Amino acid sequence: MAESDSALLETPLASLHRELGGRMVPFAGYAMPVQYPAGIMQEHLHCRAAASLFDVSHMGQAELVGEGAAKALEALTPADVQGLKPGRQRYGLLMTMAGGIFDDFMVANLGDRLFLVVNASRKEQDLALIGAALPAGVSLRPLPDRALIALQGPQAVASIATLAPGIADLSFMGIGAFEIAGVPAIVSRSGYTGEDGVEISVPAESAEKFARALLALPGVQPAGLGARDSLRLEAGLCLYGNDIDETTSPVEANLVWTIGKRRRTEWNFAGAERVRQELDTGARRLRVGIRPEGRQPARGHTEVHAGGQKVGEVTSGGFGPSVNGPVAMGYVAREHAADGTPLDLMVRGKPLAARVAPLPFTPHRYAR
Amino acid sequence: MAELRFTKDHEWIRLEGDIATVGITDHAQNALGDVVFVDLPEAGREVTEGESVAVVESVKAASDVYAPVAGKVAESNAALSENPGLINSDPTGQGWFFKLEGVDAAAVAGLMDEAGYAAFVESAA
Numbered sequence: 001m002a003e004s005d006s007a008l009l010e011t012p013l014a015s016l017h018r019e020l021g022g023r024m025v026p027f028a029g030y031a032m033p034v035q036y037p038a039g040i041m042q043e044h045l046h047c048r049a050a051a052s053l054f055d056v057s058h059m060g061q062a063e064l065v066g067e068g069a070a071k072a073l074e075a076l077t078p079a080d081v082q083g084l085k086p087g088r089q090r091y092g093l094l095m096t097m098a099g100g101i102f103d104d105f106m107v108a109n110l111g112d113r114l115f116l117v118v119n120a121s122r123k124e125q126d127l128a129l130i131g132a133a134l135p136a137g138v139s140l141r142p143l144p145d146r147a148l149i150a151l152q153g154p155q156a157v158a159s160i161a162t163l164a165p166g167i168a169d170l171s172f173m174g175i176g177a178f179e180i181a182g183v184p185a186i187v188s189r190s191g192y193t194g195e196d197g198v199e200i201s202v203p204a205e206s207a208e209k210f211a212r213a214l215l216a217l218p219g220v221q222p223a224g225l226g227a228r229d230s231l232r233l234e235a236g237l238c239l240y241g242n243d244i245d246e247t248t249s250p251v252e253a254n255l256v257w258t259i260g261k262r263r264r265t266e267w268n269f270a271g272a273e274r275v276r277q278e279l280d281t282g283a284r285r286l287r288v289g290i291r292p293e294g295r296q297p298a299r300g301h302t303e304v305h306a307g308g309q310k311v312g313e314v315t316s317g318g319f320g321p322s323v324n325g326p327v328a329m330g331y332v333a334r335e336h337a338a339d340g341t342p343l344d345l346m347v348r349g350k351p352l353a354a355r356v357a358p359l360p361f362t363p364h365r366y367a368r
Numbered sequence: 369m370a371e372l373r374f375t376k377d378h379e380w381i382r383l384e385g386d387i388a389t390v391g392i393t394d395h396a397q398n399a400l401g402d403v404v405f406v407d408l409p410e411a412g413r414e415v416t417e418g419e420s421v422a423v424v425e426s427v428k429a430a431s432d433v434y435a436p437v438a439g440k441v442a443e444s445n446a447a448l449s450e451n452p453g454l455i456n457s458d459p460t461g462q463g464w465f466f467k468l469e470g471v472d473a474a475a476v477a478g479l480m481d482e483a484g485y486a487a488f489v490e491s492a493a
Contacts, residue, residue, distance in 0.1 A: 295405045319404040319405070
């Protein structure tokens with residue numbers, strides 16, 4: 001991390017994190033809580049058992065307004081944005097012209113506008129990319145004065161629905177406007193843990209009051225970025241910069257499902273040529289789940305070998321508290337990508353036996 | 369029980385007779401968080417002062433554990449493979465990592481005492 005502490009930005013919940021005993025670390029230019037006193041293991045397990053509150057206000061939020069906004073965005077993403085109905089949200093990829101992944105993002109149709117959430121580490125670049133692709137009459141409005149709070153876990157929706165009953169009627173990837181504890185909020189039934197839950201956009205000036213209201217609900221505990229990372233890894237979800245980047249394609253990353261059906265007949269998005277060719281002939285490498293044998297974790301950048309040859313690299317790896325064992329994901333040459341294929345992970349110079357494993361490691365529990 | 373001495377890398381060492389026991393400090397285990405795996409040295413290995421001898425893995429990261437002084441590994445703590453959480457719950461007791469023999473008592477005595485280590489941790493915070 002290049003930033004010095006003094007240059008770090010803070011979210012509207014920074015003082016609440018410190019009050020709760022959060023251990024603040026630099027992440028994407030922000031001081032963020034990596035954990036609270038309960039620790040990553042407990043925070044992770046609590047989220048799978050009850051409900052956890054995560055501050056994700058460092059992520060970028062923006063609105064796209066005007067006639068033709070969805071069509072304009074489709075020039076940059078293979079997602080079906082024009083077909084997204086009001087009140088629905090979708091996961092998509094922003095593409096480079098060469099067919100790499102510029103970022104991953106969420107796009108929602110709020111009726112009169114599109115609502116976007118992008119990664120903290122990419123928000124400046126994303127907004128510049130999108131802004132440059134817009135025709136006259138479509139405008140991009142960054143929303144730096146909004147906080148984003150995730151409430152995740154099997155009790156999350158039941159808990160928050162005590163404050164706004166309508167939230168329980170949203171299905172997975174549904175989105176709507178609600179007033180919660182006196183705060184106007186945009187709530188989507190989505191998240192980054194594999195659990196049911198919501199992500200809630202609120203005005204920055206109300207964020208602390210709002211977070212305190214959620215923390216006062218029965219079963220809700222705060223969780224930091226450490227648990228967020230182990231939860232998303234068990235759920236098989238990509239972290240931009242680790243598992244996907246400008247060198248990886250949607251086909252390699254096993255994210256072909258984000259490409260709309262109509263988009264696969266039009267091929268009119270940035271980087272379409274590479275995607276089309278890889279769909280026809282197969283990608284040389286594929287993102288897969290990897291289960292090391294035993295207890296030893298293999299971290300990101302660990303070389304993956306098979307038959308004494310390097311065949312790939314771990315991109316995310318660690319210990320999965322719910323799996324109760326080490327879990328990883330990474331890229332391997334296509335011929336080694338089938339479930340169950342034996343691999344050697346080169347950890348500190350020694351081969352650690354592992355196998356290709358289906359993702360997710362823990363079943364998704366979305367409210368479909 | 370002999371007093372503990374400490375390194376700047378957050379190991380502790382306790383010399384009793386001819387055998388020195390080594391582990392990581394309470395401060396270190398707290399900074400690491402929940403320990404999930406340890407890689408320990410084989411008995412009989414000769415180690416030099418400052419050599420990376422063991423690895424401790426928490427949920428979030430891997431960290432090296434260094435030999436506070438030179439010596440020969442007499443034994444590693446087999447209980448840690450089954451229960452690495454002992455490093456969190458009892459870092460200076462049941463959570464010990466390995467024992468060294470043939471160590472220089474003067475080298476151990478030259479390390480920080482408890483007050484010195486506490487001041488070091490305070491200054492680094």
